[in-house]
Amino acid sequence: MNQHTHYIEEAWTRAPVTPPERQRALIERIRALLKRERAVLIAHYYVAAELQELAEQTGGCVADSLEMARFGRDSPARTLMVIGVRFMGETAKILSPDKRVLMPDLEATCSLDLSCPPDAFGAWRDAHPDRTAVVYANTCAAVKARADWVVTSSVGLDIVAYLRARGEKILWAPDQHLGRYIQQKTGADMLLWKGACIVHDEFKGIELGLLRAEHPRAKVLVHPESPASVAEQADVVGSTTQLIRAAQTLDAREIIVATDIGVLHKMRALAPDKHFIAAPTAGQSATCKSCAHCPWMAMNGLSNLAAALENGAPEIQIDAEIAARAHRSLKRMLDFAAARGKNVRASGDLARDQALFENTGAA
Ligand code: SF4
Numbered sequence: 001m002n003q004h005t006h007y008i009e010e011a012w013t014r015a016p017v018t019p020p021e022r023q024r025a026l027i028e029r030i031r032a033l034l035k036r037e038r039a040v041l042i043a044h045y046y047v048a049a050e051l052q053e054l055a056e057q058t059g060g061c062v063a064d065s066l067e068m069a070r071f072g073r074d075s076p077a078r079t080l081m082v083i084g085v086r087f088m089g090e091t092a093k094i095l096s097p098d099k100r101v102l103m104p105d106l107e108a109t110c111s112l113d114l115s116c117p118p119d120a121f122g123a124w125r126d127a128h129p130d131r132t133a134v135v136y137a138n139t140c141a142a143v144k145a146r147a148d149w150v151v152t153s154s155v156g157l158d159i160v161a162y163l164r165a166r167g168e169k170i171l172w173a174p175d176q177h178l179g180r181y182i183q184q185k186t187g188a189d190m191l192l193w194k195g196a197c198i199v200h201d202e203f204k205g206i207e208l209g210l211l212r213a214e215h216p217r218a219k220v221l222v223h224p225e226s227p228a229s230v231a232e233q234a235d236v237v238g239s240t241t242q243l244i245r246a247a248q249t250l251d252a253r254e255i256i257v258a259t260d261i262g263v264l265h266k267m268r269a270l271a272p273d274k275h276f277i278a279a280p281t282a283g284q285s286a287t288c289k290s291c292a293h294c295p296w297m298a299m300n301g302l303s304n305l306a307a308a309l310e311n312g313a314p315e316i317q318i319d320a321e322i323a324a325r326a327h328r329s330l331k332r333m334l335d336f337a338a339a340r341g342k343n344v345r346a347s348g349d350l351a352r353d354q355a356l357f358e359n360t361g362a363a
Contacts, residue, residue, distance in 0.1 A: 004111055004114060007109065007111075008111075008198065008295050011107075011108070011296050012295050012298070014105065014299050015298040015301070016299070016303045017301070018301055018303055022302075023302060026302040026303060026306050027050070027054060030305060030309060031054075033310060034058055034081075034309065037309055038077055038078050039078075039079035039080070039081050039102070039309060040059060040072075040075050040077035040080060041054060041055035041060035041081050041083060041305075042061055042063070042071055042072050042075075042080055042082050042088075043061070043062045043068075044062070044064070044065065044084035044085075045063070045064060045240050045244070045262055045263045045265075046084075046262035046263065046293075046297040047262060047297050048298070048300065048301065049265040051083050051300060051302070052265060054302075055083065060081075064153075064154060064240040064241045065091065065137045065152050066137070066155065066333075066337070067154075067241065068084065068088055068091075069092060069095055070334065072092040072096055072099070073096050077099070078099055078100065079099065079100045079101075080092050080101045080102070081104075081309065082102070083103070083104060084297065085108045085109060085296045086107075086108055086110070086316075087109075087110060087113050087139060088137075089102075089103045089106070089316040090316055090318060091137060092316070093316040093317075093318055094144070094323050094326050095327070097320075100312070100315060101315065101316040102308045102309070102312065102313070102316070103300075103314060104299070104301065104305045104307075104308050105304050105314070108296040108300065110138050110197070110294075111197055111198040112138035112196070113138055113140055115174050115193070115194070115195035115196070116139055116140075116143055116173050116174035118140065118142035118143050118146070121135075121143045121146060121173060121174075121193075122146050124173070124193070125147075128171050130169065131168075131170060131171040131191065132149065132169065132170055132171065133146065133147045133148045133173075134149045134151055134156075134160065134163070134170050134171065134172050135150055135151075135173050135174070135329070136153075136156070136173065136174060136175050137151065138175070139173070141319075141322050141323060141326045142322050142326075143173070144325075144326035144329055144330060145322045145326040145329075147329045149329055149332050150326075150329045150333050152239065152333070153224055153225070153239035154239040154241055154242065154337075155333060156182055157182050157186065158336070158340065159333065160172075160182050160183075160186050161185075161186045161188070164186050164188040170188050170189065170190040171191050172190045173192075173193035173195065174193040174194075175196065175197060175225050176192050176193065176195060176196060177197075177200065177201070177224060177225050177226060177227055177228070177231070178224045178225050179192040179193070180228060197225040198294075199225075199259075199260050199293065200225035200226040200258070200259065200260075201225070201226070201227065202281040202282065203226045203227065203279050203281055204280055204281065204282060205227065205228075205230050205233065207280035207282065208229075208233055208258070208279055208280060210280075211256060211279070212233065212256065215254050215256065217253070218252060218255060218277065219235040219236070219250045219254075219255050220233055220234050220236075220279075221234065221236050221243045221250075221255060221256070221257050221258065221259070222234035222237050222243075222279075223237075223238070223243065223258060223259035224237050224239075226259075230258055230279070234258070243263065244266055244270065247267040247271050248270050248271050253273075253274055254274070255267075255275070255277070256276075256277045256279050258279035260292060260293055260294050260297065261278050261292045261293050262297060264278070278292050279292070
C-alpha cells in the first residue's frame, strides 16, 4: 500500500454519515451557532448537497477555490468556516489573518498537496532560479511561500499566457495534467511537477469514448486536471465554475461531466431540464480510489461542522512569516484577476458571466 492509498482509505473511514432523522436538528443547531459566532459558511462545489444548500441559505457561498478565497477576504464575518479541504482553509487564513478560520476536519487534504512537500518543492525551485515558479492553489502555505504566483484553474491559463508574453519560462507544480493542458494552449516553456488529482486522474479515455457512442448527441465537459485522453474528447475544458456555466449554456439535452460528482448538484439546480451523466472512472470490474468523488471533500459533514462551530476548533494556524510570503504570490493572482475584470463565478446571469468563457472552448 503506498502512502496515498493509506491517506485515501483513512479519509473514507472519517467521512461522517448523518442519519436523515438527525439532519434537521443539526441544521437548526448550525444556524444558531452561525449567529452566535458571527460566522459564515464558505463551501466548495464538491461537498455534500446539504452543506452547499446550508451555505447559500445562511448568507455564505458555494464556489470554486478562487471565489472562496475572495469571498472570505471580503466578508464582514469574524469567523470563516471553510467547508472543503485544508489548503482552502489555509488560503482563507492567509488572505484574512485577523479572522478566525475553522474547518470541520483539518485532516481533509488533497492528493496534489500531498504530492508536493515543501522541502522537495524548495529543492526543485532552487535548482531552477531562472524560471518563474507558478503553483496551483492546491498546495500548502509553505509551497505557496516559495512560489512567484499562485493560480487556480479559473485563471491559470491567462496568467501563464501573460508570463509567456513577457518572455518568462515557467516552473509548474503540482498538477501535471493541468500543466500540460496550459502548456499546449499557451506554447509556454514549462517544466512540470508530476502530481495528479486522484479524482480526475481516474477518468478513462477509452471508457469515455464508449459512453459517447451510447449517447452520440451528448456534449462532454472536462476539468483540465483530467488525463489528455479524456480532455481531447471534450466540448468544453474548464474550471469548476466554467463547467457549471457551460452546463447552463450548451445547446444539448445530455451532458457528460468529467469532474467530481459533487458538482452535479449545482448543475442540476441551474439546468433542471438537462440530463447529466457522470463520466466513467474505470471499465467493468475495475476498482477506483475515488469513483469520481473526492474522499477528502467527503470528510465534511453536518455533525463535524456543528462540532467545529460549537468548540471553535479545529482552527487553521499558519506561521506568520510563511503566511506573509504566501500572501505575496496569492495577492498577485487576485490582483491579476481583478485588473482584467475577470468574473470567476457563474451567477446564472448570461450577460454578466460572459467573461467566464474567454479561454474556454473545444479541447
Ligand atoms: S478533488 Fe482532487 S484536486 Fe480537489 S481536493 Fe480532491 S484530490 Fe484535491
